[in-house]
Amino acid sequence: MITLRPASERGTANFGWLDSKHSFSFGSYYDPEHMGFSALRVINDDSVDPGAGFATHGHRDMEIISYVLEGSIAxxxxxxxxxxxxxxxxxxxxxGSGITHSEYNASKTEPLKFLQIWIQPNTLGNTPGYQQKNFGQAIGLTTIATPTGENDTLHIKQNATLSQLILAPHSEQTYTIAAGRKVYVHQVAGELKVESQRLAAGDGVKITERQTITFKNELDDQSTALLFDLP
Structure with a gap:
């Protein structure tokens, strides 16, 4: 089964300095039909004004991934x-057991755009940790995070894998899904055809009960997406 999550139907929040789009329920946006997907709890598409940001605040027992699209985060x-x-x-x-942090747009003149992603861990009370890496822009699937941290990937405390999918114009790639697993795809840039569903930036799809899935880029521009392989 493939279920589209259109970008146009996401929740929104605008605080002047922050314009945020929520793929799943978050903050004042509540939709019982979109509370997350498997262990994936949050995908927020955030735009932050120059010099603005999130003051020091706390988290616990959550794996929090930030992916910078434009600008830079301090x-x-x-x-x-x-x-x-x-x-x-x-x-x-x-x-893990508790951490506080702040995130600001590092530039006083340029906007910041990034994805904030929350994945629920499969163990609680872990020692807090921090990892950061650029995985490049290779064509195809690039593994970003794994439960083991193998091959210099980010080590996530959940039986989940995050991959970056970049397709060149007029190309395709097939992904094999293990039995009982679920896949969520979030389109970052360009367009992507997921079987019969077409994704533009901000769209997502929930994929269940499939053994394989084929991704196609039928346009003249490169396509970039994030692929979550979930329990």
Missing amino acids: HKDSEGNVEVLPAGEFQLMSA
Whole structure:
């Protein structure tokens, strides 16, 4: 089964300095039909004004991934990590037993656009952790996060895998889904055909009860998506 989550139907929040689109229920946006998907709990598509950002706040027992699309994030947390994430960078913060952090647009003149993703861990009370890496822009599937951290991927505390899918113009790729697994695809840029469903930026699809899935880019521009393989 393939179920479309259109970008146009996402929840919204606008605080002046922040314009956010919510794929799943978050903050003041509540939709019982969209509370998450398997262990995937949050995908927020955030645009932050120059110099603005999220003041210090706390999290616990959540795997929080930030993926910078444009601009850069200035990050600081209670574990002593002070970092800047440029465009193309992935950050995984394991909140575990508790962590506080702040996130700001590192630029005073340019906007920041990034995806904030929350995945529920399969164990609680873990030691907080921080990881950051740029995985490049290789064509095809690039594994970003795994339960083991193998092959220099980010180590996520859940039986889930996050991959980056980049398709060149007029190309396709087939993905094999293990028995009992679910897949969620979030379109980042360009367009993607997932079997009969067409995705534009911000769209998503929930995929269940499939053994394989074929992705096609039928246009003249490159397509970029995130693929979550979930329990």
